Amino acid sequence: MKAKVYFINPHSRTFSYESGLEGKFENFLKGFDLSAYIARDEVVPIKMHLGNRGAFRTIRPQFVKLVVDAVKSIPAQPFVTDSVRVPGYEYLEIAKNAGYTHLTLGAPVVLADGIYGNDSFKVKAGELLGEVSIASAIHDAPSMVVLTHVKGHIQAVLGGAIKNLSMGGVSFAPRNDTWQHGRGRMHFLIGDIMEWDESKCTLCYDCMNVCPMECITFPDDKYTVDNANCWRCGRCARVCPVEAIAVPITHEIFMKALVEGAKAVVDTFEKRRILYINFLLEMQPECDCMPMADPPVAQDQGILISDDPVAIDAATLDILSRVTPLPDSRAADITMKDGWDIFSLLHKKDGKLQIKEAEQLGLGSSDYELVKVG
Ligand code: SF4
Numbered sequence: 001m002k003a004k005v006y007f008i009n010p011h012s013r014t015f016s017y018e019s020g021l022e023g024k025f026e027n028f029l030k031g032f033d034l035s036a037y038i039a040r041d042e043v044v045p046i047k048m049h050l051g052n053r054g055a056f057r058t059i060r061p062q063f064v065k066l067v068v069d070a071v072k073s074i075p076a077q078p079f080v081t082d083s084v085r086v087p088g089y090e091y092l093e094i095a096k097n098a099g100y101t102h103l104t105l106g107a108p109v110v111l112a113d114g115i116y117g118n119d120s121f122k123v124k125a126g127e128l129l130g131e132v133s134i135a136s137a138i139h140d141a142p143s144m145v146v147l148t149h150v151k152g153h154i155q156a157v158l159g160g161a162i163k164n165l166s167m168g169g170v171s172f173a174p175r176n177d178t179w180q181h182g183r184g185r186m187h188f189l190i191g192d193i194m195e196w197d198e199s200k201c202t203l204c205y206d207c208m209n210v211c212p213m214e215c216i217t218f219p220d221d222k223y224t225v226d227n228a229n230c231w232r233c234g235r236c237a238r239v240c241p242v243e244a245i246a247v248p249i250t251h252e253i254f255m256k257a258l259v260e261g262a263k264a265v266v267d268t269f270e271k272r273r274i275l276y277i278n279f280l281l282e283m284q285p286e287c288d289c290m291p292m293a294d295p296p297v298a299q300d301q302g303i304l305i306s307d308d309p310v311a312i313d314a315a316t317l318d319i320l321s322r323v324t325p326l327p328d329s330r331a332a333d334i335t336m337k338d339g340w341d342i343f344s345l346l347h348k349k350d351g352k353l354q355i356k357e358a359e360q361l362g363l364g365s366s367d368y369e370l371v372k373v374g
């Protein structure tokens with residue numbers, strides 16, 4: 001049987017709340033049987049990415065609140081969560097400034113791996129990762145709703161449900177352990193330090209400014225990393241405008257590792273206990289973990305809902321293969337090609353590889369039925 005992916009289009013045909021995206025999403029949630037996934041009185045993580053300082057194109061609090069209200073109506077007890085992406089205390093401040101607070105959402109905002117980012121459980125993963133540590137508030141949860149702001153990603157190509165599960169569900173720094181069992185491992189599978197090409201470096205210091213751990217310095221104009229404190233997040237390499245920093249990974253190995261991470265997270269739940277909601281809104285070229293935002297590369301496309309992470313991301317990429325690149329965006333000069341989505345063309349890598357690897361690993365199915373519900 002095909003996986004169902006529900007689709008709410010972004011258009012408003014009349015001047016009424018009910019005809020707009022927010023109203024249609026609320027209406028959908030009211031008619032949708034969330035209790036098929038979440039049992040009465042359960043404490044339920046609503047997993048999302050809370051952004052970064054300057055990364056303001058995340059999911060608007062109004063939409064998150066609708067999901068909180070829907071979970072509460074079961075009745076169950078939602079909390080909004082992510083694992084730490086920048087140091088935990090700072091991340092909570094970022095969340096508050098983005099409008100994600102108990103007061104605005106109606107549910108507590110909690111760091112899934114604690115304020116220090118080391119509250120996690122080690123579980124078995126695939127052949128590349130071996131073992132990974134899952135953020136405890138996700139590991140211990142009986143059910144979950146995964147809200148994903150769809151965007152591009154220089155390494156994963158698509159920042160969709162699979163990436164949200166994997167990079168956000170796997171903790172950064174397991175207690176009494178090294179980054180080797182955290183999410184940094186996905187970036188560092190064929191080596192454990194970055195390589196720096198001095199001849200390419202222009203000393204722009206973008207890498208230093210973007211490092212969440214402030215562990216890059218340039219003594220005598222030489223890129224130097226405090227390896228003991230480095231999270232292996234790879235951001236320094238991603239932002240380097242001249243590719244002077246190389247992370248020891250290939251696209252193929254990264255995609256496989258990313259999917260293994262997602263599978264390890266999903267395997268801590270019973271079957272059909274996670275619901276995924278992708279917001280194809282304000283789709284910027286890069287991840288919300290970067291300390292900035294860039295104009296969207298395509299017009300808003302709406303909201304997708306499914307209980308299959310592969311189906312929802314496959315549907316997302318299919319929609320993104322039919323969009324028109326927006327003028328004045330980073331994708332403005334891209335010519336769309338049959339079978340290619342805008343993020344794969346922008347990042348010059350095959351985003352569908354995520355889907356293929358995920359399907360092979362049994363994370364879900366790319367064979368879906370799109371059900372238009374608004
Ligand atoms: S990988 Fe780069 S950006 Fe990330 S923590 Fe290490 S030095 Fe900083």
Ligand code: SF4
Nearest residue numbers: 201202204205207240
């Ligand atoms: S971002 Fe690249 S070019 Fe700029 S200082 Fe760092 S290594 Fe050098």
